[in-house]
Amino acid sequence: MPERVVDVFDGKGALVASYTVILAGSGDAPDQAYEAEALRMAAFDAAVPADRLAELKAKVRPRP
Numbered sequence: 001m002p003e004r005v006v007d008v009f010d011g012k013g014a015l016v017a018s019y020t021v022i023l024a025g026s027g028d029a030p031d032q033a034y035e036a037e038a039l040r041m042a043a044f045d046a047a048v049p050a051d052r053l054a055e056l057k058a059k060v061r062p063r064p
Contacts, residue, residue, distance in 0.1 A: 002029070004060050006038035010048060011055030017047045031060040 003022040010016050019038045023029050035058035043053050 004031075004034045004063075006034050006058050006060050008038055008042045008047065009057045009059070010052065011057075016056065017042055017045065034058075034060050 003020055005018060006021050007018050008016045019041045021034045021037045021041070023033055023037065038058045039053075039056055042048070042056055042058075043050075048056065
C-alpha cells in the first residue's frame, strides 16, 4: 500500500499537523485523495476547534 506524508495548515498557513496517509488499494491515487484523508484525520484528532475545520488546507509532501 502506498503511503504519503501530508501536512495540514490552518487558514493563516501555519502547520497544524502532519500525517502519514495510507490508502488501501489506491495504487496510483491522486494527491487530492491523500489530502482529503489527512483533513478527515485532522478533524478526527480535533487538531483545531470544530468551527475552524473549514479553513484547513492539506498538501502532500513531494516524494524524495
